[in-house]
Amino acid sequence: MTNPTAAMLVIGDEILSGRTRDANMHYLAQELTKRGIDLCEVRIVADVHEKIVHAVHALSSDYDFVFTSGGIGPTHDDITADCIAEAFGVSIDVRDDARALLQAHYDRQGSELNAARLRMARIPAGATLIENPVSIAPGFTVENVHVMAGVPSVFQAMVASVLPTLTGGAPLLSQTLRVQRGEGDIAGPLAELAEAFSDLSIGSYPFQKDGVYGANIVIRGSDGVRVDAAMAQLAEMFA
């Protein structure tokens, strides 16, 4: 049995210009790994209509789940909802339940639900809303695409709303051995180990810091007995 697969689409000029360092991808990667959903690909695209539509098409047909972050606020550069509607060939309009959520929120705040804010109640036809306990304006799900905000605190709250509704797989277990030897010295035996345990993923991640170099060898798999067995052999190799 294989785990469900996932992709993430990050929408935002500010990541690509180097102004902001993305935090959502790293967060989502860790959450999905815990639930046995394999994050297989991430794309980051600018706030450009056709780029977003193209990426949504490609990813939603290639993977079981797609998660997007960014571009669902009230300003002119927030174009994600329209792009999702176009990608799935559905209409988009202000939806009553989303409008009611916003109306109640801005009433409590004593702010006006103006035209800009009302844009956040525009939801593609047939979507399911994703709860946003932080700032109320909802995310939404269309088919296998979960559309969430870019602000990290809001993104994380939406992830917490969505993930319990998805069926995951066996959580990915991982064990790491830190070896203070050059990768070139360990590569031969490591390749043999990887062949003997071809049901596991065995990765070597070199480091080099303050004159110390070596590699972290990471063994990953969902069968704990196999991971243990491979780690025992690995430890013996480089004892």
Added chain:
Amino acid sequence: MTNPTAAMLVIGDEILSGRTRDANMHYLAQELTKRGIDLCEVRIVADVHEKIVHAVHALSSDYDFVFTSGGIGPTHDDITADCIAEAFGVSIDVRDDARALLQAHYDRQGSELNAARLRMARIPAGATLIENPVSIAPGFTVENVHVMAGVPSVFQAMVASVLPTLTGGAPLLSQTLRVQRGEGDIAGPLAELAEAFSDLSIGSYPFQKDGVYGANIVIRGSDGVRVDAAMAQLAEMFA
């Protein structure tokens, strides 16, 4: 005159599993912005042959420059060089100049240039080497694709070797105004400003921290006079 475009391809299971937080993308984004090269898309894929080949194809035909990081070490999971060769339909073999670099390096270290290390001298036919002053094993360029290491110190050194050889454009200038008002309040006037300065990119990046919320409005463009003019109007709007 428009700036050259670029994409980045990050190769590595360790980013997708959440084990490691990528640092190379943020670094490259900043370096490219300084040189007037527009980073338009980033993809992160696992160490899977066909995924890498597919992404290299797609990105190298869509953008002027492609930069890859990861997967060029000596271990069994380092498959980037072979994938690049396949993507461009060229052969790959140990190359004399790359072997000589490694031989001299390991001689100095008193280590052996074994079969695993020699894999790092396998270079696709017709490639140009990229200098690696940190750990010697070179990167390489095939057509418009620059193939670099994943270890951040090595990646950065290779970027420093490559970038001076590329023709950039006008550096992207940016000015930011921090506004402590909800995006919903500023969205209307901001959209009008964006329309009046359609030659510039005007982005709104909301924040929410410790009960304070607002947005950073970022105006970007390569014409300093226009950026100044837009910022003057923006400051007047939200004074």
